[in-house]
Amino acid sequence: MYATIAYGQKEAANWYFGKKAGVSFTEPGPQALLNGRLDTNEGCATISNNKGELLFYTDGITVWNRNHNVMLNGQSLLGDPSSSQSAIIVPKPKSNSIYYIFTVAATAGNDGLRYSEVDMNLDNGKGAITNVKNVLLTTPSTEKITAVQHANGLDFWVIAHAWNNANFLSYRITESGVSTSPVISSVGSIHNGDAGNSIGYMKASPNGKKVALAKWNIDSVVEIFDFDANTGILTKPITIDNVFGKEQKTGAYGIEFSPNSKVLYVSDVNLNNSSSKLYQFDLSNSDKQSILDSSTIIYSGSDILSAIQLAIDRKLYISNTVSSYLDVIEYPNTIGFACNYNNQGLSLNRRITIFGLPPFIQSFFVAKIEANNVCLGNVNSFKIDTDEPIDEINWDFGDGVTSNVQSPEHVYEFSGVYTVNATIISMANTYNLTTQVEIFDNPKIEMQTEYFICDAQPIKLSLNTTHDAYLWSTGETKSEITIDTPGSYKITVFDSYSGSSVFCESSLDIRVIESGMPKSIQIDTVDWTRNNNSIIIQAEGIGQYEYSLDNENYQSSNRFDNLSSGDYIIYIRDSNGCGVLEEEVYLLDYPKFFTPNGDGVHDLWNIRFAETEPSISIQIFDRYGKLLKAFDQNSTGWDGTFNGAIMPTDGYWFVVNRPSKNKIYKGHFTLKR
Incomplete structure (x- = not known):
């Protein structure tokens, strides 16, 4: 049984594009990134690890590491920043360190489709390009490339389109590496003519069952195909024509599927008059006329909407060209204007986007695990957010516990960060998902559980550690209170964990008991012997008392035997700490x-x-x-x-x-x- 590596959406958590623009999806609500070095008109690619930590990014020529420095041997790749999809990054199955950067040349150039290998173990974990660099797969190629997971849930397909023919080239990436013998599907239109006809995006649907591409420039069309994620073969072409621009420098450019794989969005870019339209197509009925009839123009205006990319928050983001904004489609699964298109919905904090956005393995977006960080001892509920039918599911909670329940609950025994994996079987496809949950320690209450009020004198109940908030059963909200009444009290301590939206609490029940020094004392002696005398103490009061003859060694028994005659000091103390009394006692004797x-x-x-x-x-x-x-x-x-x-x-x-x-x-x- 081989070990599978589960990929989650956090590999797509960081984007770098345009003129040093960037977006992070690691926190709720995307945030602009200002640390990028990339400067590109179109092509770019980014990859993070499954924790959402940046690994590297590229414009197809130069590769920058996580510190935003040029990666070792990370120059002179043969992509092109003016290629629609200059690069896409794919991890090597069953490897935690090897990644492949696939590059495509601009306008069907001779450099064609190539790949280079990155080993993240090199340069102290910052990664480097190995001697496997710019390996040619095919030439010439269009500017289109996409990637999707194999039906086995382990391997990947990288899909390109050749130039001057109708060939789709599906390259399988396995644990052995990149297969240089592609699965060829000759289907759909021939891509040829003016070099500008090679421009435009291609995307696989998140569920791996469809592939769609945009052919920009003269007589622009969109083509939609069925894709078999098991064989890599494309079939059943549908051409959406007579919709987009027909002139040079016009037509369908950006393209993207909704998270449920049932809705297609296309940007129609007209560079002649600096305008664009954004189309929505319903793919629920897979025939050309139904798709055409479902067409909705979501936007039409002077903003140039170009690349469209699905994000890990399951929204679509659109490059609003030569602006410092991305447009947003809030509910892309929804048909019509209810999808909630938000023009300039995300600020890039004065950084500029151009045409391109980074493409990712589309399977990153087919489903995600929903789980929250919780406090230790609390139930964590897990579920899968997906539109695909789940025929079988297997969970691994990262602590040795597994489940095959679709929406399980689990309680972790120890605090820490756990990697949760879920393997879904949906019809013919397998999807491997991963996420991380953090189990936080509840706040520690460092107090004793029993206190004593001595002779009705007030006492203080206090914590000796600092937390975020407190609540006593008396209603007071500070770390220390003063009481003078015995009884039961409760302290609840709260701790918030910054950035995690988790508020943990612990409670402690405290018993306060009345106690005090003796109200009366009677001391009896059994004496008149040299060394076999006794002292017996009777102490009456509400306390619990201990007795000693030296104020060091105390006993609960009130009797001292086998004593020599002489003078003694009897010490009587309250075992609850209320105080000590002293009494002199003499054991009588006589000379023989x-x-x-x-x-x-x-x-x-x-x-x-x-x-x-x-x-x-x-x-x-x-x-x-x-x-x-x-x-x-x-x-x-x-x-x-x-x-x-x-x-x-x-x-x-x-x-x-x-x-x-x-x-x-x-x-x-x-x-x-």
């Missing part, structure tokens, strides 16, 4: 012995940290239950005496009344002498 011998070490016995309890009372008894000493938190303790008498080494007991805890503690210690 003391030695009141006056050496300054363990001379007194007391309850450790008793000074922290303002209502504590302590009593000491001997083994017989005799009260020896009673004191409170302000006492330094017992010195081992009773009424001045030194008590002996022995065991003693104590009772501690601790009203703050509503508890009484009893214990035993030893006095040593």
